[in-house]
Each structure stands twice: as C-alpha cells, then as structure tokens.
C-alpha cells in the first residue's frame with residue numbers, strides 16, 4: 001500500500017534517472033488502466049520527460065510539450081524502472097513506457113484487482129482533476145498549521161488522518177505509526193482532540209514521515225523493489241511487545257486491513273473489540 005513516503009522516494013529515484021530522457025513508446029496493456037483517450041497515449045512518444053513528482057499519493061510525470069501523466073497506484077500498484085523491456089506475458093503490466101537506452105518505466109499491479117490507473121492530460125489541467133483539486137494540504141514536509149481545525153469532526157482520528165481531503169499522503173500503515181508516536185487513541189474523535197494532543201499529532205506526523213523517507217534514502221534503489229522495506233514499529237506487529245513500553249500490541253481487524261496500537265499508551269489500558277471476532281460471534 002504505497003503512501004506518501006513510498007511514493008516520495010519512488011518519485012525522487014525516477015526523477016533523477018529519467019529527467020530529460022525520451023519516451024520511445026507508450027502502451028497501456030491493462031484493460032482499464034488508461035482513463036483518458038484524448039490526447040491519445042501515442043502523443044507522448046518521441047517526447048522527453050521533464051519531471052516526475054508526487055502529489056499526495058499520486059505521481060505526476062510531466063512530458064515536454066505540455067502534457068502530463070497522472071498515475072494512481074491504488075492499493076497494489078508499483079512504478080518501477082527496468083533496464084530491459086518487459087515480455088508481453090507480464091500480466092502485472094498496466095502502463096509501459098519504453099525509454100531511450102532500452103529502459104522501461106512500468107506501472108505494475110499485484111493481486112487480482114485492476115484498480116491502478118493513469119490519465120494523460122494537458123499539464124495545466126492536473127490541478128483541476130477532481131482527485132488533485134480535492135486533496136487536503138500535504139502531510140509532509142510541513143504538516144498543516146491548522147491541523148486541529150482540519151480534524152474537527154466527530155470521526156475517529158484513524159479515519160480522519162487517512163481522508164485525503166483532510167490531509168494528503170497518509171494511509172493504513174503510517175497512520176498506526178503516527179498515532180502510536182503521538183500516544184493517541186485511534187478511536188479518539190477529531191473534535192475531542194485537545195490543543196496538546198493536536199501539537200503531539202502534528203509533531204508525530206512530521207517525525208514519522210521524515211524518518212521513513214530518511215530510511216528509504218539509504219535503502220531504496222532502482223528498479224524499486226516490489227516490496228519496500230517499511231520501517232514499522234507497531235503496524236503489522238500485533239502480538240509483539242511495544243518497542244517503547246513492552247505491552248503487547250493489540251490489533252483490530254477490518255475487512256481489508258488491520259489497525260495496531262499499544263493499549264497501555266494509547267487507550268488507557270482498554271483493549272478494543274476485534275470487529276472480525278465480534279462479527280463471527282454474532
């Protein structure tokens with residue numbers, strides 16, 4: 001599940017390698033990957049990549065002549081640069097950009113769903129795309145000053161922080177790390193957040209995302225591995241001792257993800273009901 005730190009390091013690596021390089025061919029083998037038809041994908045062939053940047057959890061690949069690709073990895077996509085062209089049998093391919101020197105930039109997707117997508121737009125139209133236009137302020141490098149006001153809703157922090165319209169870039173992995181770092185309950189309502197809690201949360205967002213990106217700077221290299229080495233302390237660590245206080249990390253299972261927290265430090269000792277278990281016991 002690529003989130004802000006994973007997309008940031010990927011954009012940095014790809015930008016460094018591809019800025020100025022010419023796109024020789026462009027195809028979208030995924031059935032539904034390309035969401036636009038005008039201009040056609042072939043319009044970027046023969047043009048140079050001018051930059052690869054990140055907006056929230058999305059990539060923007062700008063191309064000479066005023067065009068841009070907006071790329072959304074969804075939950076299982078990866079953007080990777082290979083020194084060779086893929087064979088036609090790679091069923092994970094959603095977008096293949098043949099780059100000079102026989103390289104290939106691939107949007108690949110793992111799992112059964114085809115959800116990752118690409119739009120080819122005039123570069124000036126990116127900001128008007130609904131997904132981009134509705135993004136909240138970036139969580140990093142400077143979390144929004146008005147964080148407390150932005151979170152003022154009767155919804156759990158765990159939900160609010162993952163809402164890209166509230167704050168951009170945080171998802172299921174990093175939200176657990178951020179709330180644990182701030183010693184805040186994932187179930188605390190946004191409108192119950194104290195001044196002090198909001199300060200701790202803002203500091204935690206900056207520290208955790210900074211730390212992740214710094215870690216990736218040391219360990220992530222092209223072509224960009226299928227699985228990045230996420231430096232996690234609590235997320236996916238249910239049943240293990242909390243690295244800070246030794247209490248067993250508890251987890252709550254939802255349909256397609258798991259929330260982890262330290263009961264001693266985040267929920268005043270309270271162990272929250274596992275939704276999956278309570279559903280089975282009904």
Ligand SMILES: [Zn+2]
Nearest residue numbers: 242245262265
């Ligand atoms: Zn703890």
